[in-house]
């Protein structure tokens with residue numbers, strides 16, 4: 001039996017047809033028909049003021065840092081338990097990522113520790129919605145409002161998930177989404193920046209258009225476009241947007257399928273949690289998640305390594321992440337921490353992420369569940 005990968009990109013069947021249409025349109029660079037379709041669709045589906053497709057979520061986060069005006073020495077509060085792009089976006093502008101510990105239940109930014117990290121240089125708070133389960137956005141937005149800070153949601157994993165019924169990425173001033181091939185809806189590499197603060201829309205348009213007023217040129221307001229401010233090449237090509245269009249149309253179905261798989265794991269491992277063998281993820285009642293990933297916390301770092309090795313022997317590729325940024329070479333150099341990061345360090349050492357993707361079969365999932373149980377020398381519960 002071939003190894004069960006932790007991720008397998010899921011294709012909807014229409015990707016090549018739309019790519020062929022994009023090629024036939026002879027508009028292969030950015031901002032053509034498919035880009036427009038994807039952006040409008042996302043605006044409507046998510047209830048977002050403006051969506052700009054980007055070539056990655058990394059690019060969307062970098063665009064966000066430019067938009068809120070992060071400058072040398074400015075600070076942005078974020079978890080250390082995140083992907084490097086959250087911090088790189090700030091570091092690239094000469095800013096300083098400030099790491100705050102996460103909550104033990106969701107592994108998201110601990111809202112009760114944020115205010116202690118705020119200084120006169122703080123510009124923004126960047127919560128990460130780990131696994132599509134939202135950080136406490138009510139508390140975070142209230143703190144941001146009190147201190148006049150921007151909220152940039154790193155919703156890389158959060159498409160179609162919500163907080164109190166509102167789509168992730170649409171609640172802060174800005175939200176960044178990923179369409180990387182490991183996400184629920186994919187375009188190989190890809191992303192989007194959601195601009196919710198209406199005062200930022202015009203500036204976002206200029207940055208996205210490589211620092212020019214090309215949008216006004218396109219609408220006939222000016223007769224040529226010129227360099228207006230610092231911007232970059234952030235938009236994907238039409239070929240990528242065509243692929244994404246095929247995926248978005250099946251986005252709800254993909255999410256529904258992943259949610260079934262997530263629930264199957266969750267039900268199966270309840271007995272192990274009751275016996276104190278592991279901890280399952282917790283979903284606060286305000287959150288509707290999107291089945292993006294399923295992770296367990298083992299009792300110790302050694303137990304986690306043994307579990308990954310046991311699963312490997314059973315033909316299953318399980319992984320762990322993230323290596324906390326504050327202890328990484330670049331984290332030590334470019335960032336600072338606020339308070340203890342005990343929960344981050346503890347969870348990162350004990351976490352294992354199981355395969356979860358839309359084309360995972362029931363038989364594969366049953367095999368994974370059985371392998372986790374046999375790692376504890378226990379018979380699997382029958383589902």
Ligand SMILES: Cc1ncc(COP(=O)(O)O)c(C=O)c1O
Pocket residue numbers: 056057058059082083085086128154156157177178179180189190191
């Ligand atoms: C929390 C978080 N932020 C940002 C990113 C970067 O996304 P992309 O690969 O689309 O640049 C990722 C990627 O996995 C992520 O998990």
